[in-house]
Amino acid sequence: MLKETRSTCCYCGVGCGVIITSEDDRITGVRGDPDHPANFGRLCTKGSTLHLTAKLDTRVLQPEMRTSRHSPRQPTDWDTALDHVADRFAETIREHGPNSVAFYISGQLLTEDYYVFNKLAKGLIGTNNVDTNSRLCMxxxxxxxxxxxxxxxxxxxxxxxxxxxxxxxxxxxxxxxxxxxxxxxxxxxxxxxxxxxxxxxxxxxxxxxxxxxxxxxxxxxxxxxxxxxxxxxxxxxxxxxxxxxxxxxxxxxxxxxxxxxxxxxxxxxxxxxxxxxxxxxxxxxxxxxxxxxxxxxxxxxxxxxxxxxxxxxxxxxxxxxxxxxxxxxxTGQPNAMGGREVGGMANLLSGHRDLDNPEHRAEVAALWGVEDVPATPGKTAVEMFDALKSGEIKAIWIACTNPAHSMPDLNQVRAALENAELVVLQDAYGNTDTNIYADVVLPATSWGEKEGTVTNSERRITHITPAVAKPGAARHDWEIVVDFAQRLEQRLGKANTLFNYLVPETIFNEHRESTRGRDLDITGLSYQILDTQGPQQWPLNEKVSTGLQRLYSDGIFPKPDGRAQFHIAHYKPTADKTDARQPLHLLTGRLRDQWHGMSRTGTVAQLFNHVDEPVISLNQQDMERRQIKPGDLVKVSNKRGSLTLRAQPSDEIQPAQSFIPMHWGSQFMSGLGCNALMPSAFDKISRQPELKHTAVKLEKV
Ligand code: SF4
Known part of the structure; x- marks a missing residue:
């Protein structure tokens, strides 16, 4: 039977609306939604080929687990996998405390998925060790x-x-x-x-x-x-x-x-x-x-x-x-905003509340019906993998992201994953660099299969519904978390009350209540309003009935005295500096037709028409000085690692600079990808690492 379903593109924060065509529970086409205010029917190359990614050969469709690092993972059933993980998490928490476990999640999860992960860590387990790849992004x-x-x-x-x-x-x-x-x-x-x-x-x-x-x-x-x-x-x-x-x-x-x-x-x-x-x-x-x-x-x-x-x-x-x-x-990722709205990061709380504010912690604890929310900030992305490497964190649950490709200083991140006592990976795809480190793999649903909400760069929330059924034994992200949380509640001797959700709408409604009186107050919003009136910008409540296009039109800012604050900043140099031994700046960035670590776009042949292999782009002067010809293989290295790839001249690049796209990882090239060379140094306030720049040397191979 032919069916059309409204959804959004799952790639970037523009949040374009799409109409998915499906036939007999198979996605067959996609086109831009002419009524969606983010794109009015337009799609870019990535969005317009989304249906070609809806195939099952790279998907994980069955839970897998291993009980020893030295044996391969075997297919298993959900009860066995989740009981095993719940036993291991409960044991670790009892022996080493709540901060010995961590969750590393993703700006590609839906808001409802994010909400339950955050509540699981902060409300049930009592740790703020929940951070996300949005730390690397926004x-x-x-x-x-x-x-x-x-x-x-x-x-x-x-x-x-x-x-x-x-x-x-x-x-x-x-x-x-x-x-x-x-x-x-x-x-x-x-x-x-x-x-x-x-x-x-x-x-x-x-x-x-x-x-x-x-x-x-x-x-x-x-x-x-x-x-x-x-x-x-x-x-x-x-x-x-x-x-x-x-x-x-x-x-x-x-x-x-x-x-x-x-x-x-x-x-x-x-x-x-x-x-x-x-x-x-x-x-x-x-x-x-x-x-x-x-x-x-x-x-x-x-x-x-x-x-x-x-x-x-x-x-x-x-x-x-x-x-x-x-x-x-x-916004880089499709739902990094939604994740921040529910406070799904190590230093945030639901409804744009701050962890270091005792009143905010008390409000969230009351909302969830728990005694308290821990005050100690959790580990942010880089700190989390450092703690995994040192043994301070023993078990990590990674969802919908690929840190073995996307984090800086990848050799250290991979050493951390090897050192972990337990790595749980909840993901739709089996072709990621992180997959090989997982002790337990939990198959999740993906684009076109899920229901929930996303918020795009202009604060606009869209409700998406599934076009097709869950493939194989895959489950929705929120369902996996809820099932695990209920098992963990039993093992930790807690009442089975925090995760009684049967549908994502109940989670959305609880999130909505958490925003009451906050800057993002969406108490006037519901799935039904989103379905009948289309995507809406926040805030939207009884005072602001149509969503605000622009904030601060009245000149009043959400500071105690209503006034904005000028920030004093002085210029300071990058973490890594060029010198005689590492004379080239290396910059990283995106290509037009690829997305992140290519787990999805890397399966579509036509998306390689634009650029078909990873290269280092150099200024002609730098190539001539080193007697490098177009297409020559070069070794790019610094103290953290090296990559071998082809060189190409580019008039986009200034002398003494170079550029490598971020997309290719070890699944697609020899070497770990350009992030292996990047420093793990991070901003002292935002704790975001410097993934855009390092210094390297270049040798002709
Ligand atoms: Fe729109 Fe971004 Fe998707 Fe392109 S990748 S269709 S710009 S949401």
Missing amino acids: SSAVSGYKLTLGADAPPACYEDIDHTACLFIAGSNTAYAHPIIFRRIEDAKARNPDMKIVVVDPRRTDTATFADLHLAIQPGTDVALFNGMLHIMLWEGMLDQAFIREHTNGFDALKETVREYTPKMVADICGIREADLVTAAKWFGSGPSLSMYCMGLNQSIHGSDKNAALINLHLATGQIGKPGAGPFSL
Whole structure:
């Protein structure tokens, strides 16, 4: 029987709506949903080939387990697998305490999945050791917003692209990573050729090529650039003094800070022309200005400073809360926002509450009906795998993510997985680098098979429903967690009361209640409203009945005194520095047609038409100096590891810089992938590691 089902694309945070076609419980096609406000029917190459990924040959369809590291995993049934895991977790918790276990989950889970994982760790077990691959993605954006505006809430919306006079894109190759947003940018520029587009990126990407002004800064110098722009706007009288006076704190200290960021000094640090810096500042200052930013700012040991220094520009010019203006972080993963909403990270709690706030902990404990929520922050991503390696964490449950590919310093991460007493992997796919380390594999459902909600980059929630039934013995992520939690409750001698969910809607309703009175209050929302009225932006409640397109239009910010806070940030260099032994900057990023570790896109032949193998892109000068010809094999290395791959010249790359795409891991190439070379150093506030940059040497093989 032919069927059509509304859903969303499961790749990036644009959150495009799709219509899935299925026949006799088999997905046969996909097209863009013309009624979805994220994409109005458009899809990029990845989204439009989603149906081709709906095949079962790379899926895990049966639980598997091994009782000894030296024997292969064997297929088993759910009761045996979950009883075994519940026994091992209970034993470990009894012997070593709740913080000896950990959960490492994913921005690709649905909000309901995320909610039960968080409640399992913090409410039932009593550990905050629950972190996610969103730590590698958006946590610096979160801390940037919280430091300045007071809450983790992108204030702008996609429609602002149509209203802006200056689109300032920093650290984002939007054309590749968020293609449907880029289509909107192209349309806006075609309608309004006077609109200025500035792109800040060391590489001359497709996005930078489209810009009116490309600031090809040296890697990691963003804070100097933003402070330099503020210096110029201050000097040119382009600041909104009334906005600063009435709605912000801390401007005088910031003024002192940016005084020394003269155009000459900033141009020297960033490696750009002074005149271009001045142009960028004048365009931004004229407004309305919309900034869009992504991993180039976030994946840095100074990611929080970079985010906050950019938001300073919006506050100083009053470019926020009005059409075409505001700081707008582009979410990497499809539901990183939903995960943050339920507090599914080591330092967060449900409903955008903070773990270090005793009142917030008490509110969540009351909501869940537990005595308390532990106060000690959990281990964040890098710390979690360090603790696994040292033996402090003994058992880890990984869901819907592939840390043996995506974490920095992969040799250490793999050593941690080898050292663990128990690795549980809940995943839909069996072709990941992490799969080989798992003692127990729990098969999960995937795109087109699940029900729940996702929140995209502009705070818009969509309810998705399954197009086809669960394949094989796979179960929904939330179902696996609930079944395990009930078994663990018994073993820990606790009442069987916390996880009485039969359908995801009950979980959504509990999450909804947790947002009451919070900045993201969605108490006016339900599955039924989402189904009948379509995807909605938060907040949406009895005071805000249609969802807010833009936040802070009234100039009131979610800080105790209602005023935004300027953040003082100084330029500091990257974690790894080039020197005579490692003279090349290595940058990493995405390709247009691949997604993450390729567990899904790597199964579609046509997605290799764009780029068919991993290469290192180099400036022609650097190739000639080393007598490397196009296609030559080269060894790229630093103290953490090495990779051998082909070299290709690229005029996108500046001299002394290089670029490797992040997608290929050991399942697809010899070597662990470019993240093996990346430092595990992380931002002190956001704890996000510097996955974008390292220093390497290059040898012809
Ligand atoms: Fe999917 Fe993102 Fe492409 Fe939209 S832009 S179709 S969400 S990958």
